[in-house]
Amino acid sequence: MIRIKNMKQLYLDGLFYKGSGIGRYYESLTKEFAKRGIKIYTCIPKKLRGDFEKDFREVAGDIEPIFVDYERFSLNSIFKQSNILKQLEDKVDLFFYPHINLPLYVPRKTIVTVHDLIPFTQYWDRDEFKRKVFKIFLRRALGCSVKIVVISQTVANELKTLDKRIENKAVVIYEFIDDRFVNSKLVIKRLLDQPYVLFVGNRKRHKNIGLLIKAFNKIKDQIPHYLVIAGAKDNEVDEVDKLKKELNIKWRIIEFIRPDDETLINLYLYADLFIFPSLFEGFGLPPLEAVNLNCPVILSDIPILREIF
Template structure:
């Protein structure tokens, strides 16, 4: 038996998506071997599962309450009901007091590799909980080879056999219809071609670098720059930069959008840019590729690994290089093999992710 913790489904964008899609695919393939932990608020999303296969938690209103529940109450509930089950937590934090076997998924170790982009409290907490969790876990899933290398780099005493690389799946929006009624007028009324980026606005995402590069070529291109994503840490600095460069009429901040609006924006984008300094995986470029949009991405870390040779890669630290290739891509729509993109993205499916995850968990020496 596997108990999958999907409490983050609607509390966290990235890990929430991973939790939901993986839990759903695992359950559809192995309904008799899976229980899913969910928030009461998410019951409707998990209507595909029988009620007896759900462990429903009430009053989990935010991540702080979730963390406490996951550490102090949930392990006790699981052990009482399913003493031989293996617990899968979908992020770095393991249930430290669990008497069951434990699997965790590590998406990245950005707090160790990037300096100056997290508060000292965040760095302290992540170091503390990750150190303990890596020791507690019986198996660790790394979502890329890059993430596995990061784990071995920062935790050299860990056995490499304890880590298995399993790529995320992704949602191929291009195969889904767009419900126009869900698309806001601000998006529908876009009347110029545009360069698109989809990312939380925070220092490690390098949105400011993209804006600076765009500023260099603004007089040579007709495209605007559209930025989609929620405000993260230090987001005000990015807004201030656009104002200082007098780009308010050329750089458009859309904020958080719904799935139909995101499909609409992908479908009509001319170029997609994703120039983060650090990612554990880097999902948006795959989403863009599903629409056969030429992508400009960072040449470092997991992004390069995930896109392989199906995107143009630049160093995210060079504004000159970013601007050079942005300009070239606006002028040459055939700069990349678009057919190759469609073939490439088939490597990343939730079906494959679920099968490999189930096999990895099953390899722990407990009869499922």
């Protein structure tokens, strides 16, 4: 068994830094390990160097970033990162991947995190090739890792139906919110003057934002509120854009694309209601952030949200 408390040096893969939910998971882990005095080596895409140095300046002394010219799931990441891991193998006690994007060479002491199994569901909104690539990476990660972190019992149960190998490998470790969402109860100036209901998350199919917009459109004339949508946007024109035009509701929707944490905290603090209509999740961090900041929450009735809330 690998014991975190005995670790002195760790490789924590950072190719998902700034990558929506997994990126936030990476940030929280990195800061928490650094606070415990663990030396961290981490690969970060060069284009994110400025953001990284800003976000981790308070714990920079315990982190040794390796800025690389490739990104996650690229061919370069598969081959070039192998060389980096070989060089670190005698230095670090553990190699920790916050996702399943393992390179060609996998050190013996490697653990991975499985966040969800959306590619196995009807909610997968990318092409079939990427679905197959995910399945290949997942099978390899499950076989190569000594332990598998799953972020909820719901995901653990789903994973066990796919691969019996994880019976003795899987460990459920729930996600946790960043300290900034714990210590942000000070009075800060309101960002929006209008009353509003809030959604936070990416704009993928399983988030069910289309239903939220249609429901809001039905009651918009009975309430003074605006609908605020905050999160990553993958396509130049997506379902949100199409519905705004189709329903002629653009003037009642306020968007924040890839907002920083300070903006999110402000939005949570002053929202009259947080709505999370997701159809499928591995965990569901935004509702937890909202609850912690005393924002009333409406959730969809799905297994994972029943488990957490």
